[in-house]
Amino acid sequence: MxxxxxxxxxxxxxxxxxxxxxxxxxxxxxxxxxxxxxxxxxxxxxxxxxxxxxxxxxxxxxxxxxxxxxxxxxxxxxxxxxxxxxxxxxxxxxxxxxxxxxxxxxxxxxxDPEDGPVPIEIDERLSSPAPVISGKDSYEKGRQISDMFPGISEAFMRTVNSRNLVFVFAVIIILSLIYLAIRFVSGADIEVGFEIDFYTSLAFTILFTSLVAYLLIKLPIFNNE
CATH class of the missing domain: 2.60.40.10 (Immunoglobulins)
Structure with a gap:
């Protein structure tokens, strides 16, 4: 009405x-x-x-x-x-x-239902917050990548340590001293490609072996694990 x-x-x-x-x-x-x-x-x-x-x-x-x-x-x-x-x-x-x-x-x-608004389907996943990558997750992903090459990484870590570094430096120093001694004895005009006789080579070999043995026996870094 x-x-x-x-x-x-x-x-x-x-x-x-x-x-x-x-x-x-x-x-x-x-x-x-x-x-x-x-x-x-x-x-x-x-x-x-x-x-x-x-x-x-x-x-x-x-x-x-x-x-x-x-x-x-x-x-x-x-x-x-x-x-x-x-x-x-x-x-x-x-x-x-x-x-x-x-x-x-x-x-x-x-x-008329056909004249009404068309329902919009929304993916329920859109209502969920986006995953946040934390520092720990980044570390885990980096670790996974490094695990792809375990043999290389482990071999590198075994090779590069303090003992091997000291040994390499010691060898370089010894060779440098030998080279300087040869230049001092033979004169300043000696060339890098000089020739050494058998007895001189034997003497240098004995001297080098003695120095390396001394390092292996006396230096603490080679005795302590």
Missing amino acids: QQVHINRLGVNSIEFESDVLEIPLSPGGENSFEIVIINYGSPTHVHLSASDGLHDNLTFLEDNPYVSHEEYVPVIARIPFDGRLLNKGKIFVTVGYGSKTESFTVKIGMA
């Missing part, structure tokens, strides 16, 4: 109790409702009409009632079997012999 108040705020004023009137119907269904017209002024004729979208859905049993105080106007709403599920339009109320017209919205039927 819809209430229409005329002449309450002034001459030919029109007010509606509700701006939207909804009438639920299925195709092939029919229902009736009433428009109650309440007049607060002088008796007058009130004209009722429907918009083009509701011509086939509404029938006013009296479209031009004479209202002295209060009148009930029956209206029949229907949807044909082959009609639309939802029909929307307006009912116009005219007073003052056409001088003033107002309208309210009418919805007949039920919403």
Whole structure:
């Protein structure tokens, strides 16, 4: 039911109790409702009409009632079997012999699911926070990469240690001393490609072997594990 108040705020004023009137119907269904017209002024004729979208859905049993105080106007709403599920339009109320017209919205039927908003499927994985790579995870990944070459890394660590470094430096120093001694004995003009006889070579070999043996026996770094 819809209430229409005329002449309450002034001459030919029109007010509606509700701006939207909804009438639920299925195709092939029919229902009736009433428009109650309440007049607060002088008796007058009130004209009722429907918009083009509701011509086939509404029938006013009296479209031009004479209202002295209060009148009930029956209206029949229907949807044909082959009609639309939802029909929307307006009912116009005219007073003052056409001088003033107002309208309210009418919805007949039920919403078509196909006309509704299309649901959007959201991947539930998007609601999960992105994985954070911590320092520990980075270390583990680096360790995995290094494990791909275990033989190389282990051999390198076994080779490069303090004992081997000291040994290499000792050999370099000994060879440097031998070279300087040869230059001192033979003279400053000796070339790098000089020739040494058998006895001189034997003496240098004995001296070098003695120095290496001394390092292996006396130096603590070669005795402690």
